[in-house]
Amino acid sequence: xxxxxxxxxxxxxxxxxxxxxxxxxxxxxxxxxxxxxxxxxxxxxxxxxxxxxxxxxxxxxxxxxxxxxxxxxxxxxxxxxxxxxxxxxxxxxxxxxxxxxxxxxxxxxxxxxxxxxxxxxxxxxxxxxxxxxxxxxxxxxxxxxxxxxxxxxxxxxxxxxxxxxxxxxxxxxxxxxxxxxxxxxxxxxxxxxxxxxxxxxxxxxxxxxxxxxxx
Numbered sequence: 001x002x003x004x005x006x007x008x009x010x011x012x013x014x015x016x017x018x019x020x021x022x023x024x025x026x027x028x029x030x031x032x033x034x035x036x037x038x039x040x041x042x043x044x045x046x047x048x049x050x051x052x053x054x055x056x057x058x059x060x061x062x063x064x065x066x067x068x069x070x071x072x073x074x075x076x077x078x079x080x081x082x083x084x085x086x087x088x089x090x091x092x093x094x095x096x097x098x099x100x101x102x103x104x105x106x107x108x109x110x111x112x113x114x115x116x117x118x119x120x121x122x123x124x125x126x127x128x129x130x131x132x133x134x135x136x137x138x139x140x141x142x143x144x145x146x147x148x149x150x151x152x153x154x155x156x157x158x159x160x161x162x163x164x165x166x167x168x169x170x171x172x173x174x175x176x177x178x179x180x181x182x183x184x185x186x187x188x189x190x191x192x193x194x195x196x197x198x199x200x201x202x203x204x205x206x207x208x209x210x211x212x213x214x215x
Contacts, residue, residue: 033064033111038079040118044086050161052197053121059097065108072105079104081113094119126162127201129155130170132191134208137175144180148211156191156206160198168198176208184211 037058045051059081069075080103083095095101097113104110132151140146156171171191179185191204 030067032067034070035060035062036076038076038081040081042083042085044084048125049088049122050125051120052123052161056118060114062111063108064111069105069107075105088122090122090124092119092121123161123163126165127157127159128165129157130168131155132206133170133172135173135175137177139177141180143215144212145215147213150209152207157201158193158198159201164195164197173208178210178212182212182214
């Protein structure tokens with residue numbers, strides 16, 4: 001039994017000294033408080049519900065912890081406020097940011113958030129099909145005119161908050177400058193929906209058939 005303690009005594013004493021020094025270093029590291037800007041994320045939002053308010057992308061967190069942990073360049077990137085929206089229905093909802101909503105690096109303590117609450121508006125989601133309006137730009141020679149300009153497909157499906165989708169009468173293509181020669185040509189262009197809360201259900205790319213003829 002005695003040989004167990006005396007065998008390689010030098011290495012064992014060295015390991016003990018290293019452990020003591022590490023403990024002294026950790027316990028001697030000052031604890032500080034600071035503010036950091038972190039992203040606001042959300043989870044479990046139903047596909048049948050849409051956020052209609054302007055998004056709150058970041059908040060400030062007052063945190064406390066070892067100075068070494070808070071000085072890490074990725075400390076803020078590894079932190080976040082995560083809002084659970086599993087039970088959200090259409091209407092206005094306020095989220096109070098507390099300890100359970102915050103993800104922080106190990107050893108860092110949450111003190112408060114600024115702002116401490118986030119209010120968001122929600123609506124039911126809706127989808128409808130609207131016509132595509134072709135936008136022909138100027139610049140044609142004076143002896144030519146557009147006799148036909150049609151999009152293929154002629155209508156696209158849009159989706160988003162129900163009230164905003166209902167206000168969209170049509171979507172418009174990017175401005176198109178046809179080749180200045182008589183005849184029929186086809187062009188690949190993107191369609192655009194003016195409301196930032198509304199999006200295309202599928203690809204917004206369309207083919208526009210343009211026929212020019214002499215005046």
